[in-house]
Amino acid sequence: MTSAQKIRYVVMLGLLTMFGPLCIDLYLPSLPQVSKDLDTTITLTQLSLTACLLGLGLGQLLIGPLSDRLGRRRPLLWALGLFTLASLACTWVTSIEQLLVLRFLQGIAGAGGSVISRAVARDLYSGSDLTRFFALLMVVNGLAPVLAPVMGGQLLYLTTWRGVFMVLALLGAIILTLTLLLLKESLPREQRAEGSLNTTVQAFVRVVTSRRFMGLCLVQGAMMAGMFAYIGASTFVFQKIYHLTAQGFSLCFAFNGAGLVAAGQISARLSRNGREPLVLRYGLTVAVILSVVLMIVALVGLPLPFFLASLLLTVACVSAIGTAATSLAMQVHERQVSGMASAVLGVMMFSMGGVCLPLSSIAGVSALSMGITFVCCYAFAWCAHRFVVVPTRR
Numbered sequence: 001m002t003s004a005q006k007i008r009y010v011v012m013l014g015l016l017t018m019f020g021p022l023c024i025d026l027y028l029p030s031l032p033q034v035s036k037d038l039d040t041t042i043t044l045t046q047l048s049l050t051a052c053l054l055g056l057g058l059g060q061l062l063i064g065p066l067s068d069r070l071g072r073r074r075p076l077l078w079a080l081g082l083f084t085l086a087s088l089a090c091t092w093v094t095s096i097e098q099l100l101v102l103r104f105l106q107g108i109a110g111a112g113g114s115v116i117s118r119a120v121a122r123d124l125y126s127g128s129d130l131t132r133f134f135a136l137l138m139v140v141n142g143l144a145p146v147l148a149p150v151m152g153g154q155l156l157y158l159t160t161w162r163g164v165f166m167v168l169a170l171l172g173a174i175i176l177t178l179t180l181l182l183l184k185e186s187l188p189r190e191q192r193a194e195g196s197l198n199t200t201v202q203a204f205v206r207v208v209t210s211r212r213f214m215g216l217c218l219v220q221g222a223m224m225a226g227m228f229a230y231i232g233a234s235t236f237v238f239q240k241i242y243h244l245t246a247q248g249f250s251l252c253f254a255f256n257g258a259g260l261v262a263a264g265q266i267s268a269r270l271s272r273n274g275r276e277p278l279v280l281r282y283g284l285t286v287a288v289i290l291s292v293v294l295m296i297v298a299l300v301g302l303p304l305p306f307f308l309a310s311l312l313l314t315v316a317c318v319s320a321i322g323t324a325a326t327s328l329a330m331q332v333h334e335r336q337v338s339g340m341a342s343a344v345l346g347v348m349m350f351s352m353g354g355v356c357l358p359l360s361s362i363a364g365v366s367a368l369s370m371g372i373t374f375v376c377c378y379a380f381a382w383c384a385h386r387f388v389v390v391p392t393r394r
Contacts, residue, residue, distance in 0.1 A: 008182060009120070009124065010133070012178065013117040013121060013137055014117075014136075014137050015113075015178070016076070016114070016116065016179075017113060017114055017117045017137055019083065019113035019172075020111075021148060022110075022168065023103075023106060023110050024049060024231055025152065025231070025253070025257075026148040026151060026152045026155075026167070026168060027048075028234070028249075028253065029152040029235060029247075029250055030156060030164055031235050031236070032235070032239065032240075033161050034048070037160070038096045042365070044096050046232050048096070048099050049103075049357055050232075051104040051107065052103040052106060052110075053107060053350045053353050054104065054350065055103070055104040055106065055108040056108075056111045056114065056346070057111070057349070057350030057351040057353075058107075058347065058351075059079070059108035059115075060114060060343040060350070061343045061344070062108070062343075063075050063112045063115050063343070064115040064341075064342050064346070065204070066339070067115070067116050067119055067187070068187075068192060068200075068339035068340055069192055069193050070192070071185050071187050071189070071192060072116050072120050072123070072185060072186050072187050073184070075116065076116045078112070079111070079112025079113065080113070080172060080175060081176060082105065082108070083109035083168075085169075086102055086105040086109055087168040088165070090103070090106065090162075090165035090168075091162040091169075111350075114346055115342045116342075117137070118346075119187075119338045121134065121330070122330045122335055122342070123186040123187055123338065126331060128273065130330065131323065131327040134327050135267065136268075150247075150250040151167075152164055152250060153246045153249065153250030155167060156246050157247075191336060192336070193337065193339075203337045203340045204340055204344075206337065207337060210333070212332055212389060212392040213329055213333065214344075215385065215392065216328055216332070216389055217329060217344060217348040218348065218381070219280070219284070219321070219385050220348065221348035221349050221351070221353075222378070222384060223322060223325075223378070224318065224349040224353045225352040225353045225356035225377045226318065226356070226373060226377030227315065227353065228353030228357050229353075229377070230315060230373075231357075233369065233373075234249070234253060236365045237365060237367050237370060238253075241366065241367060242304050255308070256311060256312050259312045259313070263318075264319040264323045267319065267323040271323070271327070276327055277328070279320070279324045280328070283324070284378070284381055284382045286317065287314070287381070288382050290313050290317060291314050291317075291371065291374035291375045291377075293313075294310040294313075294314045294371045295368065295374070295375050297367075297371070298367035298368040298370065298371040299371070314374055326345065356377065
C-alpha cells in the first residue's frame with residue numbers, strides 16, 4: 001500500500017468512526033435546550049443519548065456480520081443513507097418519544113461507520129501495524145470530541161437544536177458521497193463468509209466463546225461506560241454546577257478531546273514491538289488511581305481548574321487503553337470473521353455505555369457522581385483484565 005493510499009484510508013475510516021461521536025458530541029450542548037423545548041425532564045432528555053448509544057451497539061451486531069458476507073462497501077452505503085434520513089427526520093419531532101425512536105434509528109445507522117471501519121483496518125493490517133493504524137484513526141476520530149462540542153455550541157448562536165440535526169444530515173450526505181467516490185472494497189469475494197444463517201451463527205458462537213476476546217471486550221466496554229457517563233453528565237455539571245455557558249462547556253469538552261488524541265498516540269508508541277499487553281496492564285492501574293483522584297477532587301469541592309485537570313487525565317485513559325485493547329481484541333480471530341468480532345466489540349462498548357449513562361444520574365447529576373462512576377467503571381475494567389484476560393496468557 002502506497003503512502004497516498006494509506007492516508008486515504010486513514011482519513012476515510014477516521015471520518016466513518018466519527019459518526020458515533022458526532023451523533024453524541026455535536027448534540028451535547030443542546031441538551032438543556034431540548035429538555036425545555038420538548039417540555040421534558042433531564043433524565044428523559046439523557047435517554048435520547050442512551051437510545052442513540054443502544055442503536056450504535058445493536059446496529060453493529062447487524063451490520064458487522066452482514067459485511068462479512070456481502071463485503072464492507074455495500075452495507076456501509078446503506079447505513080450512511082439511513083443515517084442521513086434519520087438525522088433529517090429528527091428536525092421535525094414534536095415530542096421526546098419521537099426523538100427517542102429516531103435517535104435509536106440514527107444510532108443503528110451510525111453503527112455502520114464504526115463497525116466497518118474496524119473490520120476494514122483488520123482486513124489491511126495485523127500486529128503492531130494494526131495498533132499504529134488504530135492510533136492514526138484516533139487522531140482523525142479524536143477531532144470529533146474536540147470540534148463537535150465547539151461546533152454544537154457555536155451552532156446554538158445561529159440556530160436551535162433542530163438545526164444541529166440538519167447539520168448532521170448534511171454531514172451524512174457528504175460522507176456518503178465521499179465513500180462512493182473514494183472507498184474501495186477491502187474484503188475480496190473469496191475471503192467472505194458463506195451466506196447461510198447457520199454459518200453466521202457458528203461464527204458468532206466462535207467469537208463470543210473466546211475467553212480472551214470477551215475479556216478484552218469487557219475491558220473496552222467498561223472504559224467506554226465511564227466515557228459515556230461523562231458525556232451524558234458533563235453538559236449539566238459544567239453548565240448547571242460550574243455555571244459555564246454552552247460555549248464555555250464546549251471549550252472544556254474540546255480540551256478533554258485533545259487529551260484523548262494525545263493519549264492514543266502515546267499508547268501506540270508504547271505498544272511497539274508487541275508491548276500492547278504491558279500497556280493494558282499498567283494503563284488500567286493508572287486509570288483506577290486517576291479516577292480516585294477525580295472523585296476526591298469532586299468530594300472536596302475544589303475549584304474548576306483542579307476538577308478540569310483531573311478530569312482531563314481520567315478521560316485520556318479511555319483512549320490510551322482503548323487503542324491497545326481494540327488492537328488486541330481484533331487480532332484474536334481471523335479476518336473472515338472480523339466484521340462479527342468488530343460487531344461484538346462495538347455492542348459491548350455502546351451497550352455498557354448506554355446502560356451506565358442513565359444509572360449514573362439516578363441520584364442526581366453532580367461532579368461527585370461523575371467521579372464515582374469513573375471509579376466503578378475503571379475498577380470493573382481492571383478486574384476484567386486481571387481475572388478474565390490475564391489467565392488466558394498462561
